[in-house]
C-alpha cells in the first residue's frame with residue numbers, strides 16, 4: 122500500500138540557492154576547496170579568530186536548552202526588547218517555516234513581491250497557502266512598486282506579506298515610510314520583514330518599533346553576519362503573543378549547543394562585524410567599478426551583494442565555474458540575464474575581475 126502526501130506537496134520543488142553543488146563540481150572534476158564562492162551573501166571574512174577553539178569544550182553529550190535562554194535574554198537586552206518577544210532559531214529559514222505554519226491555514230493568500238528569496242513561497246505553499254506574486258519592473262532595477270503593493274493589499278487583503286529588506290537578490294532597500302505605507306494598507310495582514318542582510322546596509326533605519334503595531338514579525342540572521350552558515354543561527358522578533366505561538370511550533374532542541382555558544386560570543390563582537398562591514402563596502406566599490414569598466418551593467422544595490430546583467434546567466438555561470446569561480450545564476454529568481462555577486466577579499470575579487478575580462482574577450 123502507498124500513502125500519498127498532502128496534494129499541495131506533490132508538485133512542490135525545493136527553492137534554489139547559491140553555494141557549491143557537490144555533484145556538479147564532481148562532474149566537472151573541480152575540488153570544492155579550490156572554488157572561489159561569490160554566490161552566497163554571507164560575511165566572507167569568516168568568524169573571529171579563536172572561535173574554533175571554543176568548540177572543543179562544548180557539552181555535546183547533553184541536549185541543548187530548547188529555549189536558548191541565555192542567548193535569547195542577551196539578544197533581548199541588546200535590542201531593548203523583553204525576552205518574550207524574541208525567538209532564536211536554527212537559521213532564519215527555520216523561523217520562516219515556523220511563521221507560515223503558525224499563521225497560515227490552507228487556502229490563505231500570501232503576497233510575495235518579486236524577485237525575492239525563494240523560501241517565502243516554499244514556506245507558504247508548505248502551509249497550503251495560495252501565493253500572489255508581483256514583480257518589480259526591469260526599468261526600475263526590479264525595485265518593489267510600493268503603490269502597486271499597497272493597492273494589492275487593500276484589494277486582496279492577504280493573510281501575510283513578505284518583505285525582504287534589503288531584498289535578495291537585488292539589494293534594493295525600502296525606506297521606512299514605504300514600509301509604513303504597506304503596514305497601513307494591510308492592518309489585517311502579518312507583515313514578515315526579513316532583515317537577514319540588514320547588517321550590511323550602510324545606513325539602515327531603525328525598524329524595531331514597528332513591532333509595536335502588533336502585525337509585524339522581523340527575521341534576522343547571525344548566519345550571515347558572523348559567517349556561521351554551517352552552524353545555523355537566526356532570530357525572530359514579534360509581539361509576545363506571536364512569539365509564544367512560534368515557540369510552541371518549534372521542534373525541541375532546535376538550536377544546537379554550538380550555535381547557542383557562538384551566538385553569545387557574537388553578541389560581544391560588534392567591533393568584528395563593523396570591521397568586516399567596512400571591508401565589504403570597500404570591496405563592493407572596487408568590484409562594481411571593475412565590472413562596469415569591463416562593460417557589464419551593474420545594478421544599484423544598498424547591500425553588499427548586487428546584480429550584474431550578463432545575458433544567458435546559466436551559461437555564464439558555467440563558464441566561470443570552469444575557471445573555479447562560482448556566482449549565483451539568477452534564473453530561478455526569474456532573471457535569466459542576471460547573476461548575483463557578493464564581494465570577497467581584494468585578491469579574490471581581482472581573480473573574479475580577471476576571469477570576467479577573459480570571458481568578455483571570449484564571448
Ligand SMILES: Cc1ncc(COP(=O)(O)O)c(C=O)c1O
Pocket residue numbers: 211212213214215238285289315317341342343344345350353354355
Ligand atoms: C533573504 C534571506 N533570508 C534568510 C536567509 C536564510 O538565512 P539563515 O542562514 O539565517 O537561515 C537567506 C539565505 O540565503 C536569505 O537570502
